[in-house]
């Protein structure tokens with residue numbers, strides 16, 4: 709009895725190994741359901757330092773780019789970046805415009821209804837950026853104020869729920885809100901803290917950050933629900949990158965020592 713059980717186990721094991729062999733055998737067949745065989749097409753709204761920007765020479769640069777490149781190496785795929793509108797980024801993913809979204813994208817319950825999220829790869833949260841000399845110190849201070857957010861972002865969702873704001877202005881790109889605040893048209897910007905920080909640091913005579921985060925968020929990689937195999941591969945790749953020091957190196961280069 710025992711012996712035959714072992715026999716069955718051995719057969720099962722052999723089958724499992726053979727099957728995983730055909731899945732990972734990968735780059736010729738397109739088991740991962742990629743838009744283009746051998747390529748990982750990454751959608752992002754690339755005006756979001758230090759996660760993604762497009763440099764003067766047209767190249768994509770930032771934390772998410774470096775992370776995506778490492779994921780590409782893990783999966784044996786060439787990574788292609790697509791700059792896109794943020795407010796429709798999930799719809800575009802589901803319309804197969806890209807294979808994944810890596811765009812400082814916060815994992816939310818509402819979004820998770822329409823896409824898969826990878827394991828979290830970054831601890832984030834919203835902060836308030838204000839003009840130098842502002843008296844705003846907390847959320848109560850927002851009553852009657854002109855608030856800027858990125859359209860469709862968690863900052864937008866958060867501010868939309870606040871009562872008593874003077875005005876809520878939504879911008880396609882976070883840096884546009886900062887330019888408008890520089891011109892005197894906003895009292896505060898509610899945006900991802902780690903993104904507002906380098907922008908504020910670049911304009912020390914104009915802006916400052918109100919201490920403390922107003923939300924706790926985590927970033928994840930979004931994958932279409934039609935593609936569960938890719939989700940698994942991405943999570944495996946992330947785990948490998950986090951385990952062997954590559955994640956820390958990327959963090960140091962782009963978050964701790966950001967420069968454009």
Ligand code: ARG
Pocket residue numbers: 752753754755756759760794811812813814815858860861862863900
């Ligand atoms: N974390 C925020 C969100 O998920 C903002 C992300 C904006 N990302 C970008 N690349 N513009 O809504």
